[in-house]
Amino acid sequence: MLKLLRADAVLPRGERRLLGDFDKPCLERYVGVWKPESGLRYADMLVIEEGKPVGWPPRVETFSFKSRNLALLEEKALTAQMIEDAREALRKYGETLDIRRDSLRPLLREGSEVPVRRVRLIYEGGELKPTKIDDLDAVVNAVEEAVPGVEVLFQ
Amino acid sequence: MRVLKFHGVKDEDFLRFTFKGAFDPQAARESELEPLFQVLEEYAGEWMPDVAEGKRQRKYARAAIWKALEEGRDDVFTNLGLYRTKWPALDMTLWLWLPPRPPRLDMTIKVKPLSFFGEAGRCRKFVELVRAWASRYPVSHAVAHSGDDMELAGSPRFGRDEKTSRRDGFDKIYEVFWLNVFGPKLVESVGRERMLSTPAHRVEELPNGCVLLVTWPTVADFASDEAREAQARAHVHLRPDLDLATVLRTLRERSAMLAPVEPRFHPDVAPLLSRVVERTASHARQRRIAELNDWQPPEPEEWLPAEAALPADVKDPERAREHYGTLAEHLVALLHTEVPSVFEETPESLTEADFYFWREEFPTSRLREAIEEHAVPAIGAYLGEVLVRRLGGQWIARQKLEEAQVRVGKRIWLPFVRAQRYMSSRQALLDYSLTQLYRVAERHRG
Numbered sequence: 342m343l344k345l346l347r348a349d350a351v352l353p354r355g356e357r358r359l360l361g362d363f364d365k366p367c368l369e370r371y372v373g374v375w376k377p378e379s380g381l382r383y384a385d386m387l388v389i390e391e392g393k394p395v396g397w398p399p400r401v402e403t404f405s406f407k408s409r410n411l412a413l414l415e416e417k418a419l420t421a422q423m424i425e426d427a428r429e430a431l432r433k434y435g436e437t438l439d440i441r442r443d444s445l446r447p448l449l450r451e452g453s454e455v456p457v458r459r460v461r462l463i464y465e466g467g468e469l470k471p472t473k474i475d476d477l478d479a480v481v482n483a484v485e486e487a488v489p490g491v492e493v494l495f496q
Numbered sequence: 497m498r499v500l501k502f503h504g505v506k507d508e509d510f511l512r513f514t515f516k517g518a519f520d521p522q523a524a525r526e527s528e529l530e531p532l533f534q535v536l537e538e539y540a541g542e543w544m545p546d547v548a549e550g551k552r553q554r555k556y557a558r559a560a561i562w563k564a565l566e567e568g569r570d571d572v573f574t575n576l577g578l579y580r581t582k583w584p585a586l587d588m589t590l591w592l593w594l595p596p597r598p599p600r601l602d603m604t605i606k607v608k609p610l611s612f613f614g615e616a617g618r619c620r621k622f623v624e625l626v627r628a629w630a631s632r633y634p635v636s637h638a639v640a641h642s643g644d645d646m647e648l649a650g651s652p653r654f655g656r657d658e659k660t661s662r663r664d665g666f667d668k669i670y671e672v673f674w675l676n677v678f679g680p681k682l683v684e685s686v687g688r689e690r691m692l693s694t695p696a697h698r699v700e701e702l703p704n705g706c707v708l709l710v711t712w713p714t715v716a717d718f719a720s721d722e723a724r725e726a727q728a729r730a731h732v733h734l735r736p737d738l739d740l741a742t743v744l745r746t747l748r749e750r751s752a753m754l755a756p757v758e759p760r761f762h763p764d765v766a767p768l769l770s771r772v773v774e775r776t777a778s779h780a781r782q783r784r785i786a787e788l789n790d791w792q793p794p795e796p797e798e799w800l801p802a803e804a805a806l807p808a809d810v811k812d813p814e815r816a817r818e819h820y821g822t823l824a825e826h827l828v829a830l831l832h833t834e835v836p837s838v839f840e841e842t843p844e845s846l847t848e849a850d851f852y853f854w855r856e857e858f859p860t861s862r863l864r865e866a867i868e869e870h871a872v873p874a875i876g877a878y879l880g881e882v883l884v885r886r887l888g889g890q891w892i893a894r895q896k897l898e899e900a901q902v903r904v905g906k907r908i909w910l911p912f913v914r915a916q917r918y919m920s921s922r923q924a925l926l927d928y929s930l931t932q933l934y935r936v937a938e939r940h941r942g
Binding site: 412413414415416417418420424466468472473474475478479481482483486487 | 504570652661
């Protein structure tokens with residue numbers, strides 16, 4: 342997944358599949374982020390806009406990678422599990438984050454607290470996902486409707 | 497009360513039904529939903545759910561359902577799972593979206609195996625059930641068909657990207673399946689007259705303006721020539737822009753992809769490939785069998801003729817052999833919970849190990865350093881130990897692991913070299929399987 346993201350970042354903007362909302366995405370692994378309700382957590386990947394003119398709030402998105410066997414669950418249990426994962430991702434890596442990595446300060450400009458535009462919850466492992474697209478799309482629809490601000494993807 | 501796991505056994509084709517509808521949020525929930533369960537109880541027959549689940553599982557009864565709907569309530573929706581404890585297996589979910597969202601009533605039903613619906617009577621009852629639901633609740637689209645064929649048809653995206661497909665849903669007649677309910681918008685897009693004159697087993701206008709269309713009396717034989725012809729004729733009637741010959745060809749190609757293929761695997765790897773095939777999703781399984789029928793694993797190269805053996809170069813061969821034994825035990829320690837047969841050190845345990853590593857996508861899902869440092873030595877030693885124990889082989893100890901050999905008859909085998917090559921990729925697990933090396937060593941035992 343990391344390789345995919347890095348490869349996506351260097352494509353021309355129009356051709357990017359995941360990072361098309363950034364002009365110049367800067368990818369950082371395991372970034373310490375603080376929220377009063379969840380304390381210090383490490384985002385698997387944090388993407389931040391590089392080189393925006395001063396005065397613009399920097400665009401920030403976070404990625405949370407999960408490896409979980411979802412292939413054997415009934416639809417209701419599958420949806421419940423994914424909604425729980427999505428809510429957890431939003432709680433820990435979404436909304437407003439205090440970014441603790443000093444080296445990112447120059448990109449943050451106005452203090453270390455930034456709004457996160459989108460949290461991506463990514464399930465890894467091709468063998469672990471439901472085998473039929475009909476099943477997948479139906480749950481992803483339900484999860485994204487139930488937890489706005491989180492986008493669910495399967496690797 | 498033990499619910500039958502829908503995905504717990506070998507993946508096979510099932511009847512998939514989806515219903516996109518709405519309910520009246522003003523009405524009391526029980527009076528609004530009561531007809532839904534009445535209809536289910538009247539028509540489901542042999543696939544009737546016997547367990548209802550909100551948070552907890554309860555024996556199916558109306559009281560249990562109201563309780564479950566209360567428990568399954570979230571701030572966004574409430575949902576209910578309905579299951580069975582006996583065959584046929586059932587995975588049924590009911591969703592009610594709560595205000596301020598539009599009051600959607602969505603259902604999915606999956607019944608396995610699809611062959612259960614080979615009987616015209618059961619199919620007729622299923623159609624009556626859908627007809628009753630679609631007459632009582634507003635519906636935009638409902639469909640029932642083979643889950644495998646829907647997957648091959650590209651449902652639910654039908655060539656659109658995921659986002660567009662999720663936003664627009666089934667907004668035009670992308671495909672006609674066995675049973676279809678077209679909501680007023682879809683009917684309007686085709687024209688009511690045209691839709692009602694569709695050549696099909698059953699076409700009926702429902703009181704609320706929906707149209708029920710069933711292409712063929714039974715669903716289990718959806719792939720037969722006659723059923724495909726009926727499906728194609730209905731589709732092109734609703735989509736005059738499509739050409740009958742092309743639509744029919746596509747449907748027949750799908751039937752061919754699902755037609756049973758007799759496995760004729762290379763005998764040395766047949767036990768492993770059977771496991772791989774069993775694990776393959778049902779819609780892809782027959783193609784996988786055909787592919788593996790044509791595939792021949794390369795002959796093992798990790799051997800030397802007996803006269804070319806490297807002589808033992810360690811001071812204490814006994815200790816070296818103990819070391820190989822210890823390394824082999826590392827594999828047992830790694831695998832024994834998931835692959836209990838690994839204790840036996842038999843050719844079958846080698847196949848089990850091959851399958852485990854393949855299933856786990858081990859070469860790519862684990863850290864490369866851990867594979868090189870721990871997995872490869874453990875696998876090589878384990879393979880060597882099985883050759884020793886089951887084929888009367890002898891270790892020829894060497895200081896370097898990759899030079900360690902096992903003599904079996906007239907051949908000298910290099911198990912650590914094999915393990916190294918084996919762990920290089922997921923495909924390598926099949927190309928250089930332990931299963932195959934054992935079989936070849938057995939044949940050359942002399």
